[in-house]
Amino acid sequence: MATQGGHGTARRQMTGLRGLERRTKVGACILAVLVLVALFAPVIAPHNPEAISGNLVLGAPDAAHPFGSDALGRDVLSRVMFAFRVSLAVAAGSVVLALIIGTAIGLTAGYFGGWVDTLLMRPIEMLLALPALLLAVSLIAIVGPGSLVATLAIAIIYLPIIARVVRGSALVVSAQPYVEAARARGSSHPATMLRHVLPNAAPPALVQASVLMGFALQIEAALSFLGLGAQPPTSSLGLMLSDGRDVLSQAPWVEVFPGLAIAVTVLAFNLFGDGLRGRLDPGRATR
Amino acid sequence: MNARLRFTSLRIALTVPVLLLMSVFVFMMIHLVPGDPVRTMLGFRATPANVRQVTSSLGLDKPLPQQYLDWLGSALHGDLGQDYISHESLTHLLAQSLPVTLELTLVSMTLAVLVGIPLGVQAATGRRWVRRLTEGFVVAGISIPDFWLGIMLVLLFTGTLGLLPPSGYVPFTQDPALNLRYMLLPVVTLAVAETAYILRTTRGAMEEVLDRPFITYLQAKGVRRFTLMFRHALRNASVPIATVIGIQFGVLLGGAIVVETLFALPGVGRLVVTAINQRNYPVVQAGVLAIAALFLLVNLITDLVIGLLDPRVADGAGQ
Amino acid sequence: MSAPLLELQDFSVAYRTQHQPVSAVSGVSLAVNEREIVGLVGESGCGKSTLSLAIMGLLPTATRISGSITFAGRDLSMLNEEETRQLRGDRISMIFQDPMTSLDPTFSIGSQVAEVITAHRRVSAAAAQSRAIDLLREVGIPDPAARYYDPPHRFSGGMRQRVVIAAALANEPALLLADEPTTALDVTIQAQILTLLRDLRGRHETAIMLITHDLGVVAQTCDRVGVMYAGQLVETASVGELFSAPRHPYTQALLAALPTTEHSPGSLRVIDGRVPDLTDPPDGCRFAPRCPHAMPECRAVPPLAADTDGHQVACWLDPLTRAAAGGTGSSGAGDSPPLGAEHE
Numbered sequence: 019m020a021t022q023g024g025h026g027t028a029r030r031q032m033t034g035l036r037g038l039e040r041r042t043k044v045g046a047c048i049l050a051v052l053v054l055v056a057l058f059a060p061v062i063a064p065h066n067p068e069a070i071s072g073n074l075v076l077g078a079p080d081a082a083h084p085f086g087s088d089a090l091g092r093d094v095l096s097r098v099m100f101a102f103r104v105s106l107a108v109a110a111g112s113v114v115l116a117l118i119i120g121t122a123i124g125l126t127a128g129y130f131g132g133w134v135d136t137l138l139m140r141p142i143e144m145l146l147a148l149p150a151l152l153l154a155v156s157l158i159a160i161v162g163p164g165s166l167v168a169t170l171a172i173a174i175i176y177l178p179i180i181a182r183v184v185r186g187s188a189l190v191v192s193a194q195p196y197v198e199a200a201r202a203r204g205s206s207h208p209a210t211m212l213r214h215v216l217p218n219a220a221p222p223a224l225v226q227a228s229v230l231m232g233f234a235l236q237i238e239a240a241l242s243f244l245g246l247g248a249q250p251p252t253s254s255l256g257l258m259l260s261d262g263r264d265v266l267s268q269a270p271w272v273e274v275f276p277g278l279a280i281a282v283t284v285l286a287f288n289l290f291g292d293g294l295r296g297r298l299d300p301g302r303a304t305r
Numbered sequence: 306m307n308a309r310l311r312f313t314s315l316r317i318a319l320t321v322p323v324l325l326l327m328s329v330f331v332f333m334m335i336h337l338v339p340g341d342p343v344r345t346m347l348g349f350r351a352t353p354a355n356v357r358q359v360t361s362s363l364g365l366d367k368p369l370p371q372q373y374l375d376w377l378g379s380a381l382h383g384d385l386g387q388d389y390i391s392h393e394s395l396t397h398l399l400a401q402s403l404p405v406t407l408e409l410t411l412v413s414m415t416l417a418v419l420v421g422i423p424l425g426v427q428a429a430t431g432r433r434w435v436r437r438l439t440e441g442f443v444v445a446g447i448s449i450p451d452f453w454l455g456i457m458l459v460l461l462f463t464g465t466l467g468l469l470p471p472s473g474y475v476p477f478t479q480d481p482a483l484n485l486r487y488m489l490l491p492v493v494t495l496a497v498a499e500t501a502y503i504l505r506t507t508r509g510a511m512e513e514v515l516d517r518p519f520i521t522y523l524q525a526k527g528v529r530r531f532t533l534m535f536r537h538a539l540r541n542a543s544v545p546i547a548t549v550i551g552i553q554f555g556v557l558l559g560g561a562i563v564v565e566t567l568f569a570l571p572g573v574g575r576l577v578v579t580a581i582n583q584r585n586y587p588v589v590q591a592g593v594l595a596i597a598a599l600f601l602l603v604n605l606i607t608d609l610v611i612g613l614l615d616p617r618v619a620d621g622a623g624q
Numbered sequence: 625m626s627a628p629l630l631e632l633q634d635f636s637v638a639y640r641t642q643h644q645p646v647s648a649v650s651g652v653s654l655a656v657n658e659r660e661i662v663g664l665v666g667e668s669g670c671g672k673s674t675l676s677l678a679i680m681g682l683l684p685t686a687t688r689i690s691g692s693i694t695f696a697g698r699d700l701s702m703l704n705e706e707e708t709r710q711l712r713g714d715r716i717s718m719i720f721q722d723p724m725t726s727l728d729p730t731f732s733i734g735s736q737v738a739e740v741i742t743a744h745r746r747v748s749a750a751a752a753q754s755r756a757i758d759l760l761r762e763v764g765i766p767d768p769a770a771r772y773y774d775p776p777h778r779f780s781g782g783m784r785q786r787v788v789i790a791a792a793l794a795n796e797p798a799l800l801l802a803d804e805p806t807t808a809l810d811v812t813i814q815a816q817i818l819t820l821l822r823d824l825r826g827r828h829e830t831a832i833m834l835i836t837h838d839l840g841v842v843a844q845t846c847d848r849v850g851v852m853y854a855g856q857l858v859e860t861a862s863v864g865e866l867f868s869a870p871r872h873p874y875t876q877a878l879l880a881a882l883p884t885t886e887h888s889p890g891s892l893r894v895i896d897g898r899v900p901d902l903t904d905p906p907d908g909c910r911f912a913p914r915c916p917h918a919m920p921e922c923r924a925v926p927p928l929a930a931d932t933d934g935h936q937v938a939c940w941l942d943p944l945t946r947a948a949a950g951g952t953g954s955s956g957a958g959d960s961p962p963l964g965a966e967h968e
């Protein structure tokens with residue numbers, strides 16, 4: 019007999035808890051591999067990324083050069099590995115910086131509340147009013163291009179997000195009785211913040227940070243692509259993408275693989291972060 | 306209706322101070338440059354005489370507040386100053402480049418909405434394989450760098466298939482068909498990531514709405530499934546979707562900067578990037594201000610639309 | 625006697641979950657006649673809401689159903705989705721417990737009444753609107769023509785429930801399922817809504833199945849009553865008979881537990897024990913573990929048996945049940961003759 023449909027057909031069941039965990043695990047695995055590649059690139063890269071070779075110019079991928087070779091005969095795989103180091107370093111550096119500064123601001127704002135909160139968070143929120151890349155581009159316009167500037171610029175873009183998340187948790191945690199109790203026991207403000215509020219307010223920020231890593235990587239690539247990030251001779255993935263356009267029709271692999279590297283890395287971060295966030299607080303839209 | 310009018314005017318009024326603040330920030334850009342901005346601009350041509358001349362012509366020797374007021378004053382009169390290299394009027398430059406950026410971003414966003422929302426509804430309610438497929442698309446769309454996608458598309462459509470031009474631009478008013486040929490790849494490039502975000506948000510919002518009691522009640526009324534999904538559920542889900550569209554427009558503007566550079570489209574984004582490389586600060590200022598103002602405008606419209614979609618917002622009676 | 629409008633025969637519903645299935649309704653046989661107000665009473669979780677959802681076809685897909693539901697001669701389980709949709713809101717309507725969440729907050733109340741009309745009838749939007757305004761007036765919404773355009777959040781709970789009722793009756797359904805329609809409202813409003821329902825039954829000739837846990841509501845409004853416990857239907861009778869001469873131990877205990885002015889203040893009679901876990905219900909009569917008169921026979925499901933007045937009871941203590949089972953104490957679990965309302 020036909021089971022009564024109705025309410026059931028309005029929405030199918032979602033993948034259960036197992037699906038979420040799987041996502042995080044897969045992401046974590048890929049990330050582990052990527053991080054190892056980045057860390058040990060000098061050791062595991064098959065060739066010297068700067069080694070120019072006349073007869074290997076624009077060689078198609080083969081056993082010796084799995085990613086092919088570029089206009090100067092350089093091995094693309096090795097170049098990708100080293101460029102990946104740079105891109106990852108910028109992304110990681112910016113997120114860590116955003117995490118540190120954003121947490122400090124958010125923690126203080128959430129802990130003290132009142133006018134301190136307003137004073138700190140208003141300018142932070144104004145930063146959020148501008149589109150991310152535009153802000154980065156503006157900052158670099160002022161200071162001049164380079165990896166370091168890019169790191170700083172990206173950190174500035176993302177610290178408001180971290181600050182907001184931390185502030186939210188800090189507000190809630192600071193209102194808890196055990197925090198009051200700590201103060202009553204004579205714990206100073208900084209000590210209370212660090213020992214009691216921070217450990218409880220931090221986790222959502224860390225989850226957010228893992229997702230932001232992916233975005234930071236993309237922005238770094240975009241900035242380098244525009245010539246505003248890593249400057250030659252340092253090579254980042256974005257820069258490789260810009261260079262690869264010149265030989266696109268003759269040797270597409272020079273363009274394909276750096277982009278693929280970015281895509282896979284961002285994918286891994288997204289999987290990892292999404293899965294974590296699902297655990298922590300389901301139903302929140304990302305940036 | 307009175308409450309709605311009040312809500313609308315309030316929202317518009319709030320935009321003004323933000324715009325002013327932004328103008329201050331943009332104005333300050335040239336003054337935040339380490340060292341002497343004029344020296345940086347002139348580069349090797351920075352003889353003391355030249356420096357003095359450019360400084361006074363740009364009005365940089367006057368006290369800061371006065372500079373700002375002068376700048377603001379002439380801006381409101383439609384004079385944003387001059388490109389110091391080419392001495393072209395900045396207003397003219399913007400008037401030429403803004404339509405390009407507008408076309409690019411608006412068409413991309415429209416495409417993303419037209420594809421993303423129905424797919425999102427399907428993803429929330431459809432069969433298992435539909436959900437899996439859309440999930441995969443979402444993940445790919447968010448992870449793949451848009452400019453790389455653009456390049457891959459060029460590779461495919463220009464290099465291999467030879468169907469579409471890799472770069473160039475013709476105004477719509479001049480030759481609509483050709484304009485669309487040039488814009489097709491850039492628009493698709495930007496739209497893919499946007500579609501992914503909109504799809505994901507729509508799916509999430511729909512799933513949340515479909516769990517609510519009034520949906521069961523609608524079914525009890527015997528309302529057709531299409532009506533239930535697209536008239537009722539979607540409308541209730543539209544606030545988070547509209548919010549995301551507003552936020553994503555900002556991301557889109559950023560992406561437009563890169564895509565314009567990639568496809569050599571003469572929009573504001575490419576204008577800014579070129580100007581940065583030339584240390585052409587006045588142009589950078591004007592371009593950034595234009596993009597920021599555009600973003601604010603879109604956000605304002607989004608907020609007003611949200612007020613329209615959900616009567617509770619306008620009434621202030623949140624539930 | 626004409627055939628009943630709605631007839632459930634040995635109807636069971638089990639929810640499939642990650643763990644054990646939940647047996648929410650077990651072997652219920654019940655009938656509702658035209659223009660009758662039948663109350664379905666029982667504590668939370670006894671399966672009465674599940675029953676109403678099942679009739680409407682609104683149960684989640686992960687449920688196992690057995691038995692039959694017949695409405696106006698049609699077997700509801702044989703209908704496809706479109707046919708079921710056509711019935712809902714047109715021949716069978718349902719109103720729910722919480723009026724604050726029943727209506728779509730983004731549309732005007734008037735349009736939500738009009739839409740149930742246009743979903744089932746080929747009429748113009750203007751005609752539907754005008755009929756909706758009439759309905760709103762009938763249920764007591766003041767200034768209906770103007771307030772047609774107001775969104776739900778501008779109305780109180782009682783008013784919203786009236787709107788819901790207006791929409792439910794728009795197409796003159798033969799049967800209205802009312803799932804705890806007054807539980808979320810305060811007592812004065814409750815009385816108004818119940819009176820409204822009775823009036824509307826008179827004017828529109830609609831049968832009503834009124835689901836509630838409140839015996840007072842039943843006494844006020846219903847013609848007949850069914851008592852459910854832990855998914856089983858234990859007794860049905862006319863309202864007068866149920867209150868004056870209850871036959872099932874559970875019904876008797878329920879009535880005894882009602883606070884009255886006779887008992888000394890501060891001593892409320894309660895029923896010892898707890899409702900059984902429906903993932904692992906007891907065999908046979910599910911009230912047995914709490915029943916002061918439980919016997920070994922109670923491990924088999926007692927069939928629902930009726931006397932000449934249509935008073936039905938399912939209890940091994942009762943001679944009716946013993947007679948229906950053929951004199952012996954046990955019959956197979958799940959056996960129950962179809963409702964005895966047909967006894968001439």
